[in-house]
Amino acid sequence: MQLHCLGTAGYHPNEDRHTSCYFLPESGIVLDAGTGMFRLPALIQTPSLDILLSHAHLDHIAGLTFLLDILHQHPVQTVRIWGEAKKLSAIREHLFSELVFPVQLDVQWCEIDELPQFDLGDCTVSWQRQEHPGGSVGYRLDFSRRQQSGGVTPERLRLLYLTDTTGRTDQEMMHWCSEADLMMHECYFPTDKSQWAIRTGHSWTDRVAEIAAATRPALLLLTHVNPLDPDPGALRRQVEKALHADPIPTRLAEDRMKLSFGVGNG
Ligand SMILES: [Zn+2]
Ligand SMILES: [Zn+2]
Structure with a gap:
């Protein structure tokens, strides 16, 4: 399965990175809608888009x-935007206030609060609340019986998308996060700035390594x-160093990176 990194920065864009947006073209699933989303049209393959x-x-x-x-560049039949009810209503009230943006969107707004899990095609989505100012949710995507072009039919594929969180390490979360083919985890701060991470509700390198060590994703x-x-590559080196006793393949997301994950990939 392929993941496209459309925006890999937090907070604001810089010369190399737009803000958070990731895309799974085979499923039409978009993870967050930061400024990197302008890169979406050329990649769309499905008649619907689901934005988590x-x-x-x-x-x-x-x-x-x-x-x-x-x-306009790539019309689709349906766009669904999924999230917690209070977040969706804040977006509709404020981001799509006529005073901020002139046009209402022709989309379906889908509240997840009463849906501990839901299906998007062959993908079952579940989610967990995370600690972050205003709260955030982490998503788990479980794909089943996907036919791949190489003829491989994995029994299942599991992707975790955990961002804007100090990183939960409780047993329930660690169990829920286990056995992932791909764990996407935010890593905004090095460990020597962990006090800033805690203050702003973000993760630091040792915390990310601790979570990965406990849950053993095939790829982090x-x-x-x-x-x-100035040197985001150092984040990856720090995580790898913390995991050196029992390494886990670790990569740093870059804008326009295309990543294959699942059986036979890595
Ligand atoms: Zn953020
Ligand atoms: Zn945030």
Whole structure:
């Protein structure tokens, strides 16, 4: 299965990174709608788009205002935007206030609060609440019996998308996060700035390594990079160092990176 990294920064864009947006073209699933979402049109393969929002901070929703142009370039039949009810209503009331953006979107707003899990085609989505100012949710995507072009038919594929969180380490969360083919985890701060991470509701390298060590994903992808970080590659090196006793393949997300994951990939 392929993941496209359309925006890999937290907070604001820089010369190399737009804000948070990831895309699974085979399923039409978009993870967050930061400014990287302008890159979506050329990649769309499905008649519908499902946009899963972790929360409603601007670096995860600004790209919703690009949908008019995205759908002009590549029309689809249905767009569904999923998230917690209070986040969706804040977006509709404020981001799509006539005073902020002139046009209402022709989309379905889908509240997840009463849906501990729901199906999007062959993908079962579940979610967990996370600690972050205003709250965020982490998503788990379980794909079943997907036919791949190489003829491989994995029994299942599991992707975790955990961003804007200090990183839960309780047993329930660790169990829920286990056996992932791909864990996407934010990593905004190095460990020597962990006090800033805790203050702002973000993760730091040792915390991400602790979660990965406890849950053993086949591949760990570090996301939501600090746009002012002069050497984000150091985050990956720090996580790898913390995991050196029992290594886990770890990569740092870059804008326009295309990643294959699942059986036979890595
Ligand atoms: Zn963010
Ligand atoms: Zn946030």
